[in-house]
Amino acid sequence: MATRTTMPERVGDAAEIDYGRPAAPDFGPLARDRIPVRAMKEGDLGALIAIDRRITGRTRSGYFEHKLEEALHDSDVRVSLVAELNGAVVGFIMARVDFGEFGRFEPTAVMDTIGVDPDVRHSGVGRALLSQLLVNLGTLRVERIRTEIAWRDGDVLGFLDRCGFLPAQQICFERPVGGRA
Amino acid sequence: MDVNASTIAGKDAVSVRRVQPGDIADVIALDERVTGLAKPDYWHDVFARYGERRLNERFFLVAERGNAKSRPSILGFIIGEVRAWEFGSTPCGWVFALSVEPRARLHGVGQALFEAISAEFAKAGVDKMRTMVARDNRLHLMFFRSEGMMAGPYIQLEKELD
Numbered sequence: 001m002a003t004r005t006t007m008p009e010r011v012g013d014a015a016e017i018d019y020g021r022p023a024a025p026d027f028g029p030l031a032r033d034r035i036p037v038r039a040m041k042e043g044d045l046g047a048l049i050a051i052d053r054r055i056t057g058r059t060r061s062g063y064f065e066h067k068l069e070e071a072l073h074d075s076d077v078r079v080s081l082v083a084e085l086n087g088a089v090v091g092f093i094m095a096r097v098d099f100g101e102f103g104r105f106e107p108t109a110v111m112d113t114i115g116v117d118p119d120v121r122h123s124g125v126g127r128a129l130l131s132q133l134l135v136n137l138g139t140l141r142v143e144r145i146r147t148e149i150a151w152r153d154g155d156v157l158g159f160l161d162r163c164g165f166l167p168a169q170q171i172c173f174e175r176p177v178g179g180r181a
Numbered sequence: 182m183d184v185n186a187s188t189i190a191g192k193d194a195v196s197v198r199r200v201q202p203g204d205i206a207d208v209i210a211l212d213e214r215v216t217g218l219a220k221p222d223y224w225h226d227v228f229a230r231y232g233e234r235r236l237n238e239r240f241f242l243v244a245e246r247g248n249a250k251s252r253p254s255i256l257g258f259i260i261g262e263v264r265a266w267e268f269g270s271t272p273c274g275w276v277f278a279l280s281v282e283p284r285a286r287l288h289g290v291g292q293a294l295f296e297a298i299s300a301e302f303a304k305a306g307v308d309k310m311r312t313m314v315a316r317d318n319r320l321h322l323m324f325f326r327s328e329g330m331m332a333g334p335y336i337q338l339e340k341e342l343d
Contacts, residue, residue: 063265108339112264138342146339148313157336165338170313173325174333177274177302177310 035128040071040080040092047082047089051117067094067113079109079136083116083125091116093129097142109137109145114156130163148172195256195290197297200232200241207255208243215280227278231260238263240301244281244290257281259294261312263305274302274310279321295328313337 048064071080071094083091094113111133116125137145146168149156200208205228213219231241239262243255259279265272276298281290302310311333314321 060265066265134340134342142342144339144341146337148335148337151334151336157338160338163340165340168337168339169316170337171316171322172311172313172333172335172337173330174273174309174311174335175299175328175330177299177308 035083035085035123035125037081037083037128037132040068040082040094042068042072044068044082044089044092048092048115051089051092051115054118055115079133079140081129081132081136083129085120085123085125090120091125091129093133095133095137095145097137097140107140107142107144109133109140109142111145111147126159127163195244195246195288195293197242197244197293199236200228200243200258202228202232204243204255208258211255211258211280211282215283227260231262238305240298242294242297242301244294255282256285257290257294259298261298261302261310263302263307271307273307274298274305276310276312279324291324292328311335 045064045068048068049059049061052064053059068080071078078094078096080094081092082089092113092115093111095109095111097107097109111130114126114129116129134145147160147165149160151157205224208228209219209221209224212224228241231239241260242258244257245255257280259276261274261276261278263272264275276295279291279294281294299310312325312330314325316322
């Protein structure tokens with residue numbers, strides 16, 4: 001009886017799936033283990049506003065009421081999480097799943113909100129939040145996450161760089177409404 | 182119901198109005214002609230989100246020839262919304278879809294759509310509008326530059342999920 005052999009067609013092709021290979025690099029498991037991350041709830045609104053005020057110096061109650069309303073009631077395509085330390089909310093992250101914009105048509109998550117209490121920065125809270133967000137998005141079969149960020153926001157840029165984000169091949173354009181610059 | 186009507190010298194007037202349920206078939210067909218892909222589920226979802234909900238900050242506008250004797254067909258559409266992003270940014274209007282019937286280009290349709298959504302953003306209380314364009318999309322790059330848009334202070338970052 002002839003033995004059937006599966007031959008790779010190109011250099012680098014695997015003849016069969018290697019289920020024993022090491023997992024892909026993930027920056028998050030340790031942070032996720034140390035810092036509990038859970039789904040956002042209505043009662044988190046006060047904590048979100050307070051953390052944001054400490055970061056931005058502004059009270060943006062309307063913005064967060066709107067975001068929370070959207071996250072909890074308006075859409076089935078939002079993923080919104082908070083991180084806790086010692087029972088208190090210390091960070092939050094929000095993303096929505098888009099099925100196409102700016103000329104793209106593959107399911108993409110858009111991360112539009114992230115914040116960490118300045119008192120617990122550099123404690124892995126942001127990594128825990130982002131890592132759990134990516135895990136949740138993976139279950140929604142989302143293949144890519146993107147965000148838009150001000151180029152002067154060096155802290156967040158550095159954080160996202162360390163988490164594996166890369167510049168997209170898109171250019172941002174802007175103009176005053178109602179007239180030219 | 183007209184959001185805006187503009188007359189281009191020597192051409193028919195182009196009317197811009199909010200999308201209606203009966204426009205979606207035309208939008209799907211136009212998008213298929215432009216992109217080569219039919220995406221009916223996607224456009225029905227977009228209509229539900231941007232044509233029916235939170236209309237004070239979401240704008241799905243269509244352009245049609247104003248003096249057509251028969252049922253006017255859609256010449257183009259533009260979609261945008263007011264977004265307030267984190268990282269300290271103030272709310273601004275984002276345009277994330279724009280398409281014009283290829284045979285109707287260079288007749289002011291895109292400009293009428295762009296001006297109409299700009300007016301809607303102004304009414305919504307924002308003072309800037311933004312969009313993202315792929316570096317190799319020359320058509321959209323030229324159009325937005327011709328409308329006075331300049332490189333903005335935002336960077337788009339992305340990450341593949343494993």
